[in-house]
Amino acid sequence: GQQVMQIPQYQHVQEGEDFTTYCNSSTTLSNIQWYKQRPGGHPVFLIQLVKSGEVKKQKRLTFQFGEAKKNSSLHITATQTTDVGTYFCAGPRGGGSYIPTFGRGTSLIVHP
Amino acid sequence: EAGVAQSPRYKIIEKRQSVAFWCNPISGHATLYWYQQILGQGPKLLIQFQNNGVVDDSQLPKDRFSAERLKGVDSTLKIQPAKLEDSAVYLCASSKVSGSENIQYFGAGTRLSVL
Numbered sequence: 001g002q003q004v005m006q007i008p009q010y011q012h013v014q015e016g017e018d019f020t021t022y023c024n025s026s027t028t029l030s031n032i033q034w035y036k037q038r039p040g041g042h043p044v045f046l047i048q049l050v051k052s053g054e055v056k057k058q059k060r061l062t063f064q065f066g067e068a069k070k071n072s073s074l075h076i077t078a079t080q081t082t083d084v085g086t087y088f089c090a091g092p093r094g095g096g097s098y099i100p101t102f103g104r105g106t107s108l109i110v111h112p
Numbered sequence: 113e114a115g116v117a118q119s120p121r122y123k124i125i126e127k128r129q130s131v132a133f134w135c136n137p138i139s140g141h142a143t144l145y146w147y148q149q150i151l152g153q154g155p156k157l158l159i160q161f162q163n164n165g166v167v168d169d170s171q172l173p174k175d176r177f178s179a180e181r182l183k184g185v186d187s188t189l190k191i192q193p194a195k196l197e198d199s200a201v202y203l204c205a206s207s208k209v210s211g212s213e214n215i216q217y218f219g220a221g222t223r224l225s226v227l
Binding site: 033041042043044045048088090092098099100101102103104105 | 145154216
């Protein structure tokens with residue numbers, strides 16, 4: 001079945017530095033979703049990308065969907081301690097199913 | 113709008129014991145999911161319901177796991193008997209599927225420790 005791979009698994013940054021996590025799929029995705037999970041918390045939906053080459057922004061967060069719809073990235077500008085958590089991408093399982101299959105996530109640690 | 117409710121929040125049991133988790137989805141959400149999240153990994157789907165019917169249970173270990181959603185609202189997930197490797201957070205999510213707009217809303221989860 002469809003799998004999405006995320007890198008890196010962990011990222012340590014100093015507060016104020018930028019952060020990027022990447023999500024890759026071996027097959028074309030109809031859409032991709034991003035979720036954030038705070039330590040001890042549950043995944044919270046951030047955004048969904050549908051169109052080839054789509055770019056969406058939410059304040060300091062920029063989400064991109066690749067032209068081939070096989071990869072995506074999340075970029076955070078000037079990280080803050082509130083950005084700490086694990087960021088997951090999720091792509092549909094495939095075969096007509098809309099059930100998202102989650103990557104392993106990238107854990108962001110922000111040092112003040 | 114109330115979110116997805118789950119109980120209990122924590123459960124500690126010994127191996128070979130039984131355990132049950134409860135979930136109440138967001139009102140009006142026809143689709144309900146149970147996920148297992150092992151520490152350091154992403155959520156893994158166990159079962160998906162559409163109203164009170166099972167849509168996908170291909171990754172549910174049916175020899176020990178069972179789930180039901182009898183009236184199309186609340187759902188329970190049961191493990192009988194539990195194994196050490198079942199230690200994980202069990203997340204319930206619901207969605208109002210609209211075409212490809214399958215945004216999932218998660219509950220706080222139940223953290224299970226099997227000793």
